[in-house]
Amino acid sequence: MRSIGLIITLALLTAGLACAQEPSPSNAVVRSLDEVARVLQKYDLTYDPAVAEKAVVEALVQAADPYGMVLSEDETARVREERTGVFHVADVGLAVTDGVARVSEVKKDTPAEEAGLQVGEEVQEIDKGVVAGLRLTEIEELLRGPADEAVLFKVQGTNGVARTAEVKRTPRQAGAIQTAEDLPLGLCYLRLNGLYERCSKDIILTLRGWAQLGRSGVVLDLRGANGMALKSAAEVASLFAEPNSMLFKFQDGQAQELDVFKATSGTPLDMPAMALVDEATSGAAEVLVAAFAGSTRGVMLIGLETAADPAIREIVELSDGRKLYIVTKRLVTANGTVYDGREGVTPALVVDATQVEPEFEPEPVTSGKMVISDEEKQHGQLRERVRRDPALRRAVDVLLGLKALNIRGTGRVQNPVP
Secondary structure: OOOHHHHHHHHHHHHOOOOOOOOOHHHHHHHHHHHHHHHHHHOOOOOOHHHHHHHHHHHHHHHHOOOOEEEOHHHHHHHHHHHHOEEEEOOOEEEEEOOEEEEEEOOOOOHHHHOOOOOOOEEEEEOOEEOOOOOHHHHHHHOEOOOOOEEEEEEEOOOOOEEEEEEEOEEEEOOOEEEEEEOHHHEEEEEEOEEOOOOHHHHHHHHHHHHHOOOOEEEEEOOOOEEOOHHHHHHHHHHHOOOOOEEEEEEOOOOOEEEEEEOOOOOOOOOOEEEEEOOOOOHHHHHHHHHHHHOOOOEEEEEOOOOOOOOOEEEEEOOOOOEEEEEOOEEEEOOOOEEOOOOOOOOOEEOOOOOOOOOOOOOOOOOOOOOOOHHHHHHHHHHHHHOOOHHHHHHHHHHHHHHHOOEEOOEEOOOOOO
C-alpha cells in the first residue's frame, strides 16, 4: 500500500506549498488529499503514484484556468508554431478551371513528388471529400492540418485511371494575408492567417487601398487566425478608432497595468467592416477582435465566440521540465471589458457554420425584358460566392444593407445632390 505521505507530497509538489499556518485554498487541497489517502488506505485501494501526481497537477491547473493545459512536448511545439505563423500543409500546387481542380506544380524532392503526383492530374477527392466545384482557397484550406497526418488525394490521370496518393504535410511559414479578394457589387474580402511581426503594413495598405477606390465594405475573416504581434493588432484596430484613443491594455492579477496600446494618429478608415470570428480565433487576432468589440466603431462581429486566449497565456516551465500553458495576465478594452481566459469575445451576430440554412435564390427581375442587367449578374455572382459559407453570407447581407442606406464606417455619407 502506498503511503499517505506520498499523496501529501504530491500535493505539496503540485501546489508549491509549505503547509502555512494561515488558512488558504492550497492548504484545503492538502487536507482533502490527506483525507482521501486515508480512506484509500483503509480499504486497501492502491494507485500508480505517477498517474496520481499527473492527475493532481492537471486538476489544479483546470481549477484555476479552465482552458489551461499541461503541455506535452508535441503540444508545446504546436503552440509555439501557431504563435509564429508556422502551418503544416501538403505542398502541392493546384489550379481550378471550370470547377475542376488539377495538379499544377510538383516541386522536386518533396512529399508530393515522392507520392507520385503528376502535373495535369485531376484532383477528385481530398481525404475522401469531393472537391469538384470548390474554389481554390477552399481546396487549399483542406491541405492544412496536424503535422503528423498525411493528406489523402484521389487523382485521375490523363489516361482516365484513378488512384490514391498520400502526401505528408510539411511546415511552412505563412504570411499574415491568406486571401485578398474583390467581390462583386463593390465589396471586398480579406482573410488573415494571423497577426505576426511587421505584418500590419500589408494589411493596412490593402484596406486603405480598397477604401480609396470607394469600395462599399470589407469582410475581414479572422476565423482560425492567431499570432502574437500585439503592436500589429493595435495598428490594424487604429483604422477603426479615434486617433490616440486607448485600444486595449494588459494587467496582472492585481490589476496593475503591464502594457497599454493606443490608436495611431492616422485618419480612421471610411469603410464599414464585418469581422468573421470562430472558436479558433486566438492570440493577437483575438486581441484585435476584442478591440473591435470594445474600443472601436464601424466593425460588426459575426460568427462564434472566440477561443478565450487573447495573448494572455504563456508557457511556464516547472522545475522538473514540465510545461504549463496558463493565464498570466488579463486583457482590458476601452469600454472596461476584462478578458481573463474564462470567456471569449461573443459576436454581435452569432452564426454557426455547421448549421445548414435554407437558401433563397430569387429569379432576376427583368421588367418584361429578357435582358439581365450587370448589377443583377453581380448579385448572382455574389450569391454563388458566399452560398456555402453562412457567416460570410450574413456579413455580405449586412454590408449590402449599409450600402443601400448610404452608410460608411465612420458615419453617414451625404446623399449626392441630384
